[in-house]
Amino acid sequence: MRDVVIIGVGTTKFGELWESSLRDLAVEAALKAIDDAGCDRIDSLWVGCMSCGLFNGQEHLGALVADYLGRTPMPACRVESACASGGMALRAAWMEVACGQSDVVMALGVEKMTDVSGGKATYALAAASDREHEAFHGVTFPGLYALIAVDHMHRYGTTREQLADVSVKNHEHGSHNQYAQYPHKVTREQVMSSTMVADPLRVLDCSPISDGASAVIVAALDESRSLTKNALVKIAAIGAATDSLSLHQRKDLCEFAATIEAGERAFKTAKLSPSDIDVAEVHDCFTISEICVTEALGFFERGRGGPAASDGATRLGGKIPVNTSGGLKSKGHPVGATGIAQVYMLTKQLRGEAGPVQVKNARRALAQNMGGTGSSNVVTILESGS
């Protein structure tokens, strides 16, 4: 495999972006990444998007974005793994460069979720669960993650306060992010008294419905110096894994087996361990997710994710700063964009361009992006150039 580096990144603001269409968002993020790289060449495009069909009545997003970016006849294709679509798009782009088929490839993530109303967003999102065995019977994602939270609380003594502290920490980080949907600090009390969604999860435990797009341009290391003046960020490894779509099929409700597997694959390839990671972006679609995921990745022992959320270990300045972007909770969660937005933030960190949330001397970073109740997982390890 050829070595692959990130040469450019771009993102739109995340939020309820009434004046931007699906294609507008994709093109804006793509142009920003091209501008950041300082390189006008793209050989191929992978677009991560979960459900442009159900949200926008539009499939065939690869060719659509290539067209609106003025890049036909460039090859272009959409990938979809629910909320892990962005991470999977980067994985495909990485393999295309690694195998030598192309030298410069864009991975773009996008979702335009606010054009539907009347429960249609919930219907679309539930397409990431097992429709026949879960959604048809009335359970939606807040309910599924509530089951996970209850199990974790019961088994490990995880508290309602610890869940809230994930949200408090991510909103504090996100308050520095100009692209965040909700760049506002929240208090533990505000989280714990916010509207109940699915006991024990309240609305401030849940990531929002968002519009947005992010883009990353990857290139062959040996070509990259002629393409960009940016500090290079190397893709050290990408590990992917799956688990059952249905939560009831799991042996263990709150152990994310596919996160563990994807993480182990990535660490093995990169020849690194969790303690080597300086900064991470993880998939906090609900507060309980961040707790389970930081355990599954090996940052904390099983059952210790809750205390870690409260004792500052995952805060900026802590042992392993998690979601310095604000995470899905504060930054927003346009589902197809999320995996790419994580890599956007980590690239900024490894280049030393993260401003007020910069992790000092960050050299190794990890992004964990997942779909469903952890059914699809992509773990990406990045390293700053030497």
Added chain:
Amino acid sequence: MRDVVIIGVGTTKFGELWESSLRDLAVEAALKAIDDAGCDRIDSLWVGCMSCGLFNGQEHLGALVADYLGRTPMPACRVESACASGGMALRAAWMEVACGQSDVVMALGVEKMTDVSGGKATYALAAASDREHEAFHGVTFPGLYALIAVDHMHRYGTTREQLADVSVKNHEHGSHNQYAQYPHKVTREQVMSSTMVADPLRVLDCSPISDGASAVIVAALDESRSLTKNALVKIAAIGAATDSLSLHQRKDLCEFAATIEAGERAFKTAKLSPSDIDVAEVHDCFTISEICVTEALGFFERGRGGPAASDGATRLGGKIPVNTSGGLKSKGHPVGATGIAQVYMLTKQLRGEAGPVQVKNARRALAQNMGGTGSSNVVTILESGS
């Protein structure tokens, strides 16, 4: 890039398969491919499906199929490029093996289209066109391809009879295909007196709404001998390209620029020319498509696709037998499965297992799969092992 070979293929019957669900179809095709390869190992899965969201309310098909195949935590991801989703899935699988990330990868295509009614299938299919600039204004695919047909007839003198002869030839080939949805011969008169859909295209010019799935297992050449006893079929090249989604944005209505580009890329990589190809499967979603595509691929000069359809050049025994499977017209067109089903047929041809439609001494084969009005194209060139 490592050399990549096909070690196993499988397909379901295509048709209105009321008793099989989306996941049933996918698993059936996958198991048949595993059985054909005689190899139980799969490292990773790519699922091509156009619109499981709009047809079945289910996204996240990669993990779902991995799960129902009993293969978690294997990495799995869906790719979507409208009706070229199958071809794009094979392209992703090919790159994953070529780059060395995996040794044995399955590319599976599936679509379950008959679970919706009341115009919803037309709505879902129109998601492959530009929804904002085409479908919202009432034009659907038969209408778009009718515009292409009228232009071709006007410019090149292509006749109504020549269009019909594409259908007659493909139904004749398909009459030998046990997996075909409509394995019946039709006459020119039947085609020309069938129900008008969009002038000049009649119902027997149009591929049907279908359910079905097909699967292909690819492996690294240097690993393949320990995996299967089948004759090996090498992937010599896969070329992909895009064009505008909207037909009105084209300079030329009936020149499929992305087919030309994808074909040229594939021929260049394989160091072959159109005259080297012994048998082809092309994307005859409408009769006019086969005429335009056989021109775009260089099998015939521009404007000569119509006469070629009538003079036997594309028939079994002709200069270049096209769609010996029956094509989309007779075999059926479960849109996400089509690109893989083409490769299924060509693998059978190159192994000498094509029975009554066997092309003698077939050594090189070409599959052309496209989405929209030729907006996404994948051209795959296969060679029999030496």
